[in-house]
Amino acid sequence: MSAEPALRISHLSLGLRGGDRRLLMDDLSLEVGEAETVCLVGESGSGKSLTALATMGLLPSAVDVRGGAISVAGDSVLDASRKRIRDMRASRMGMIFQEPMTALNPVVTIGAQIDEVLRIHTSKSARQRKGDVLEVLESVNMPDPRGAYDAYPHQLSGGQRQRAMIAMALVLKPRLLIADEPTTALDVTTQRQILSLIRDLQTRFRMGVLFITHDMGVVADIADRVVVLRHGKTVEQGEVMQILRTPAADYTRELLQAVPSLVPRAATTEDAAGPALKVSGLCKTYGASGLFSKRQKVVAAADVDFEVRPGRTLGIVGESGSGKSTVARCVMRLLKPDAGKVVVGDVDIADQPESALRDVRRRVQLVFQDPYRSLNPRLPVGESVTEGLTNYGMARQEALERARDLMQRVGLPGDSLGRYPHEFSGGQRQRIAIARALSLSPSVIVADEAVSALDVVIQKQVLDLLRDLQREMGIALLFITHDLRVAAQVCDDILVMKSGRVVEFGAPADVLQSPAHAYTRELIEAAPGRNWDFARFAPVQAAGALSDARG
Amino acid sequence: MLQTLLSSVTRPAIARTPALVLLASALLLAIVVIAFLAPWVATHDPNAIQPAVRLKPASADFLLGTDSFGRDIFSRLVFGARASLLIGVVSAIAAILAGLFIGLVCGYYPSVDMLLMRVMDGLMAIPGVLLAIAFVALWGASISSVIIAIAIPEIPRVVRLARSVVLATRHEPYVEAAVTLGTPGWKIVWRHLMPNTLPSLIVQATYICASAIMLEAILSFIGAGLGSEIPTWGNMIADGRLYFQIKPSIVFIPAAVLSACVLSMNIIGDEVRDRLDPRLKKGGMRVG
Numbered sequence: 001m002s003a004e005p006a007l008r009i010s011h012l013s014l015g016l017r018g019g020d021r022r023l024l025m026d027d028l029s030l031e032v033g034e035a036e037t038v039c040l041v042g043e044s045g046s047g048k049s050l051t052a053l054a055t056m057g058l059l060p061s062a063v064d065v066r067g068g069a070i071s072v073a074g075d076s077v078l079d080a081s082r083k084r085i086r087d088m089r090a091s092r093m094g095m096i097f098q099e100p101m102t103a104l105n106p107v108v109t110i111g112a113q114i115d116e117v118l119r120i121h122t123s124k125s126a127r128q129r130k131g132d133v134l135e136v137l138e139s140v141n142m143p144d145p146r147g148a149y150d151a152y153p154h155q156l157s158g159g160q161r162q163r164a165m166i167a168m169a170l171v172l173k174p175r176l177l178i179a180d181e182p183t184t185a186l187d188v189t190t191q192r193q194i195l196s197l198i199r200d201l202q203t204r205f206r207m208g209v210l211f212i213t214h215d216m217g218v219v220a221d222i223a224d225r226v227v228v229l230r231h232g233k234t235v236e237q238g239e240v241m242q243i244l245r246t247p248a249a250d251y252t253r254e255l256l257q258a259v260p261s262l263v264p265r266a267a268t269t270e271d272a273a274g275p276a277l278k279v280s281g282l283c284k285t286y287g288a289s290g291l292f293s294k295r296q297k298v299v300a301a302a303d304v305d306f307e308v309r310p311g312r313t314l315g316i317v318g319e320s321g322s323g324k325s326t327v328a329r330c331v332m333r334l335l336k337p338d339a340g341k342v343v344v345g346d347v348d349i350a351d352q353p354e355s356a357l358r359d360v361r362r363r364v365q366l367v368f369q370d371p372y373r374s375l376n377p378r379l380p381v382g383e384s385v386t387e388g389l390t391n392y393g394m395a396r397q398e399a400l401e402r403a404r405d406l407m408q409r410v411g412l413p414g415d416s417l418g419r420y421p422h423e424f425s426g427g428q429r430q431r432i433a434i435a436r437a438l439s440l441s442p443s444v445i446v447a448d449e450a451v452s453a454l455d456v457v458i459q460k461q462v463l464d465l466l467r468d469l470q471r472e473m474g475i476a477l478l479f480i481t482h483d484l485r486v487a488a489q490v491c492d493d494i495l496v497m498k499s500g501r502v503v504e505f506g507a508p509a510d511v512l513q514s515p516a517h518a519y520t521r522e523l524i525e526a527a528p529g530r531n532w533d534f535a536r537f538a539p540v541q542a543a544g545a546l547s548d549a550r551g
Numbered sequence: 552m553l554q555t556l557l558s559s560v561t562r563p564a565i566a567r568t569p570a571l572v573l574l575a576s577a578l579l580l581a582i583v584v585i586a587f588l589a590p591w592v593a594t595h596d597p598n599a600i601q602p603a604v605r606l607k608p609a610s611a612d613f614l615l616g617t618d619s620f621g622r623d624i625f626s627r628l629v630f631g632a633r634a635s636l637l638i639g640v641v642s643a644i645a646a647i648l649a650g651l652f653i654g655l656v657c658g659y660y661p662s663v664d665m666l667l668m669r670v671m672d673g674l675m676a677i678p679g680v681l682l683a684i685a686f687v688a689l690w691g692a693s694i695s696s697v698i699i700a701i702a703i704p705e706i707p708r709v710v711r712l713a714r715s716v717v718l719a720t721r722h723e724p725y726v727e728a729a730v731t732l733g734t735p736g737w738k739i740v741w742r743h744l745m746p747n748t749l750p751s752l753i754v755q756a757t758y759i760c761a762s763a764i765m766l767e768a769i770l771s772f773i774g775a776g777l778g779s780e781i782p783t784w785g786n787m788i789a790d791g792r793l794y795f796q797i798k799p800s801i802v803f804i805p806a807a808v809l810s811a812c813v814l815s816m817n818i819i820g821d822e823v824r825d826r827l828d829p830r831l832k833k834g835g836m837r838v839g
Contacts, residue, residue, distance in 0.1 A: 332731055361733040374724035378746050384725070387742075388732035436728065 004074035006176040006208025007032040007055065007093075012068035014050060014059070014232075023066065025050055025232045032176065032208035037199075039219045039240075040212045041255070042229035043455035044426070048212045051229075052178045054078075055210070056095050057085035073175040090121045094169025098181040100161035104153040110137075110164045111149030117171055136167045139204075140197060158320075159190035166197065173205055180212045187319035187482060192526040195222055214455055216259045217485070217529025220244060228252050245537050258456040259534040260485040262527055264508035275307035275343075276443045276476035277331065277364070282340035282350075284326050284500075299500040300326035304340070306495055306505070308476040310443065315479045315491030315508075317523070323500035324480050328448045331478065332366050333357055344444060362392060365437035369449035371429035375421040381432050382417030388440045406435040410465060427458035431465065438469065445470075446478045451486065463490055484523050488512055496520050572822045575815035582812055586632035595623035597630040597782045606798050618787070618801055619794050627782040628808060634783040635812070638694065638767045642702040643760040647752055649702070650709020654748070655740050657710060658717025668714070671707040679704035683766060684775045692777050697770065701763045712755055716748040750827040757820030761813040768809055784809045 007030075014025040025047045032038045040048045053059050055070055057077050070077040072092050077085065089095075097103040105113055111133055118129045130149075137145035140163040153161055162182060169177060179198065183191035199222060202209050213219060219226055219240065227237040228251065236249045247253045282304040287297045300323040308314045318324040329335040331342055333349050342350040349360050368374035375384050382403055389399035404414035410431040421429055430450065437445055447466065451459040467490070470477050481487050487494050487508070494511045496504040496519065503517040515521045524530065533540045585592050594614060601621035609616045614625040653671070657664040674682070679701075686700035720726060721744060729739050764784075770776030771785025772792075779786045784805040791801035 332727075334727055334730060358733050361731055364731070366728065366731050368724040368728065370724060374728055376725040376729075376743055379742070384728075387729060387734060391733045391735070391738075433728070436732070440732065 004071070005031045005033045006036070006073055007210060008069075008071050009051070009055070010069050012051070012054065012070060013066040014047075014054065015064050015066045017062050017064040019064075023232055024063065025054075026234075027068070028227075028229075028232075028234055029068075030227050030237065032210050034175075034208060035202060035206045036224045037202065037209040037211055037222055039223035039226045040210060040229060041214065041216065041219055041226060042235075043214060043457065045231065046229040047232040048214075048229060049180055050232075052095065052180050052210065052212055055176075055178060056089060056093065087121070090117050090172045090174070092174050093176040093178060094172075094174040095178040095180065096162070096165045096169050096182045098184050100158065100165045100185075101153060103165060104161060106153050109150050109152055110156070114164075114168045114171055117168060121172055132171065133167075136171045137164070139201065140164075140167045140170070141193075142167065157190075158186050159193060162186060162190075162194050163197070166194075166201070170201060170205065174207060176208045176210065177202070178210045178212070181214070182211075183218065184213070184215075188484070188526040188528070189319065189522055191218075191528065195528075198222070215528060216256055216456065216534060217527065217532075220529035220532040220534075228255065244532060244534070247537070254457060256534040256537065258460040259529065260456075260460075260483070260489045261533060261535060262485050262488050262512055262524065262530050263533070263540075264488045264512055265490075273310050276310045276345065277478065278307040278341070278343040279327070279331065280305045280341045280343075282327065282330055282342065283338045284323075284330055284335065285338055299323075301330065301337070302500045304497075304500075304502055306493075306502075308444065308478055310474045310476050311470060312492045313470065313477040313479050313490055315481060315487035315494045316497060317481060317484055317487045317494055318497035319482055319523075321499070322497040324482075324497050325448060326500075327497070328366070328446050328478065328480050331444075331446055332364060333361075362388065362440040363442050364444045364446065365440060365442040367430070367433050367437050367445060367447045367450040369452055371426050371433060371453060372421075374433050375429055375436075377421050380418050380420055381424070384421075385417065385432065385436045385439055388436065392440065403435070403439065406438055407432070409438070409469070410435045425458075427454055427462060430454060430458075430462050434462075434465065434469070438473075441473070442475065444476045444478065446480070448480045449482065450479075452481065452483065459486075466490075484512075484527050496523070568822070572818055575818040578811060579815040579819065582632050582808075582815075583636065585629055586636050589629045589633050593623075593626035593629045595626040597622060597627040598780055599623075606794060606801075608798075615804055616798070616800065618791060620790075624787070624801065624804060627787055628784070628805060630782045631784045631787060631805065632808075632812075634694070634777065634781055635764050635767060635785075635809070638698055638701065638783075639760040639764040639816075642698045642705070642763040643756045645698065645702040646705035646709055646759050647756050650706045651713050651745070651748060651752060653706070654710040654713025655717055655745060658714040659721060659736065659740050659744065664714075668710075671710050674704065675707045677704070679766060680769055683770055684773075687770065687775045692775065694777065694781070697767060697776060700770070701766045705759045705762070709752065709755060709759075712751055713748045716751065717744050720744055720747050751824075754820055754824040754827065757816050757823060761816035761820070764809065764816075765813055 010029045012025055012028045013023050015021070015023050028051065030038060040051060042048050050063070055072065055077060057080070065078055072088060075088060075092065077088070080088065114133045114136065115129050118124060118132055124132070134145050134149060137148055142148045142160060142163050148156065148160065148164065156164065183194050186194060195218065198209060211222065223240040225238065226240050226243045228235040228243070228249070230251055235251045236243065236247065243252060244256065247256060282301050284301040285297050285299050304327055306314060316324045316327060326335065330337040337350050340350055341348050344360055344363050347360050349357060375381060382400060385403040385406060386396070386399040389402060390396060400417065403417055407416060408414045412428060412431055424432065451462050454462060466477065469475065479487065479490050491508055494506065494508050495502055496511065496517065498519050504511055504515060504520045511520060512524060515524060531540055599622060604613070604617050604621040605619055607613055607617045613623050615628065616624050618624055653667060657667050682704045683700040686703065687696055690696040726739060726743050729743055767776060767783060768785030768788065771783050772789045774789065776785055777783055779790055787805040788802050795802050
């Protein structure tokens with residue numbers, strides 16, 4: 001092994017081809033040594049992914065290198081020929097992406113896809129290659145490597161697909177692994193497994209890892225060193241402990257303080273009023289057998305009970321497939337439950353026909369996960385915000401007046417009603433979605449992963465906004481999330497779901513400190529950065545930490 | 552974000568209109584202008600029979616010669632453009648409107664979907680020409696009956712297109728948001744679903760228009776279309792085929808104009824499709 005670091009980027013500057021002098025990346029320098037993990041942290045638009053692409057020689061043609069150099073294990077990337085870069089890509093550097101479903105070819109088996117890498121880059125025989133592929137699948141702890149060899153991507157779970165991606169990136173034992181948000185699309189428990197896998201492989205193969213993430217929790221768990229980026233500029237870089245303990249830049253401090261901690265917020269006082277939403281015995285099963293097919297039945301919700309009082313927040317926490325979104329959709333009556341009651345105010349909406357729902361609809365509103373798809377891209381946002389009001393008979397002028405107030409209430413200029421969704425950032429769009437949900441003065445708001453798609457800093461702002469609005473208007477909030485940390489910060493009660501069943505229910509302090517169910521414990525264990533108290537720039541104190549911090 | 556970046560790697564940044572598209576547009580524009588100004592552009596009455604000047608070659612008086620009845624081919628061509636374009640455009644609009652309506656209903660209301668789509672499958676199983684002949688036989692040959700006869704076989708394809716777009720978008724969060732805001736079904740269809748179908752339908756319209764002009768020519772050719780008192784490119788070819796060996800241009804000229812017109816429409820349709828399809832959009836790039 002040479003003394004050259006796995007990756008050295010020096011004074012890299014990137015700009016738009018033919019564009020102005022504005023730089024997309026301004027003078028970035030970093031080094032990833034052998035068996036070292038460097039985390040590249042920043043919000044979207046900071047240039048994290050661009051750095052990865054530049055290193056892989058995959059820069060879009062519209063992006064121009066304005067200066068600097070990148071070398072992987074001593075070989076320069078930026079001035080290498082196309083063929084040279086192709087050779088380097090598999091043998092010296094591998095890359096894994098955020099969404100393994102789209103990064104893998106859906107019509108080719110996993111084995112054949114990994115085999116292709118070997119076929120192109122080595123001259124081994126078919127038998128040797130198959131042995132190598134099985135070996136690498138085994139080394140990424142793929143359950144049943146032989147089965148996976150012949151499986152198509154859709155037959156594997158998200159975590160297994162990511163393992164397959166890692167296997168493909170590592171089959172030629174590269175010196176450098178670039179991981180671009182590899183766990184963002186995964187459940188926390190799977191995320192934890194993948195992170196520890198990357199750690200393992202790194203020490204075993206002694207490779208450098210450039211890990212791109214927006215999650216400081218992940219950083220605390222795996223990084224050796226950290227580079228913080230913002231708008232293409234390096235804000236700060238250093239050893240992970242130094243960044244976490246004594247961040248020098250304001251931006252880093254802001255980033256750290258925005259990380260939701262597992263320490264629950266102070267409980268709000270119990271409200272005496274009757275429940276705004278009461279769900280009892282809710283059941284929903286998918287996949288009834290049809291005329292020609294007999295599909296497997298999936299129980300998405302079995303006997304779910306809960307109630308939410310005005311001004312209080314109930315969090316439903318679970319991983320994908322736990323049925324939490326099904327519950328939300330049943331409450332919204334976007335789905336018709338098979339059995340059970342959903343009582344809003346004093347009306348049971350579970351069994352009502354669509355025509356009778358009109359009156360109740362205005363009392364329950366929904367904020368969606370994806371702010372890019374929850375607003376009609378072809379309509380000015382004013383149209384979206386006033387839609388509900390005009391549906392219930394308000395005159396257009398009056399509705400616009402009210403929409404303007406609502407926009408100001410959620411922190412946007414009132415005159416932005418005429419603009420289209422694409423003119424707003426993700427956080428702003430989520431504010432618009434909240435304004436739309438508020439337009440009908442609902443008594444219940446269901447927030448389905450409403451902040452999961454946002455950067456941490458924006459996430460915190462939107463959560464604060466929701467809390468203010470709730471306090472002011474006495475709204476009952478049903479907060480659905482996969483992130484126990486966010487739930488701890490937002491909720492008065494937490495309900496943990498697994499495979500359609502409620503496994504745990506209680507106040508956040510109880511659920512987080514003395515979880516009764518093994519699954520809840522597993523979730524808490526898996527929460528990234530759980531041992532670090534970001535807001536205090538210190539580790540969480542071992543015993544009794546939660547109760548101390550709460551006081 | 553990453554996807555947009557990666558997709559722009561393989562695409563050239565310069566967007567320009569190909570010369571072929573410009574040529575096709577110019578040609579089509581000329582045909583449209585001539586059709587509008589037919590009475591002034593034509594040099595003769597297209598139906599004036601002059602046995603004395605049968606099958607004359609091109610001359611200063613008869614720009615493209617005369618046919619077997621002594622009618623001026625140029626003037627018939629000019630008036631033929633009117634009939635052909637009228638039939639093409641009106642049947643395209645009719646097919647799109649009917650198909651859009653049925654497609655939106657099928658896509659949004661599952662209860663009628665099953666039934667209506669089987670009717671559409673039935674319609675698709677019958678060759679368009681055959682169906683058109685049957686309609687014309689039933690109602691007699693007039694411009695309106697020919698238009699209806701041509702439009703109906705095109706409807707199922709439009710229905711499928713509109714329906715598929717509705718099925719793909721009806722579970723988008725912004726549509727579900729509209730449901731939770733109490734928006735009535737028809738308004739959701741009109742405000743949130745219908746606009747998504749327009750790009751593909753506009754493209755489809757250009758194809759229908761071209762194929763309607765072809766179908767009209769076929770109907771005229773086999774004698775099921777408009778009578779020769781209304782000059783169309785189709786019945787000019789039909790009338791001329793008996794004299795093809797004596798004077799080939801009598802068939803070739805209307806056939807050439809017909810082909811050029813249809814080809815232009817298809818080329819323009821392809822271009823519109825490319826421009827409306829964001830996946831084929833050139834040069835666009837966002838940096839994240």
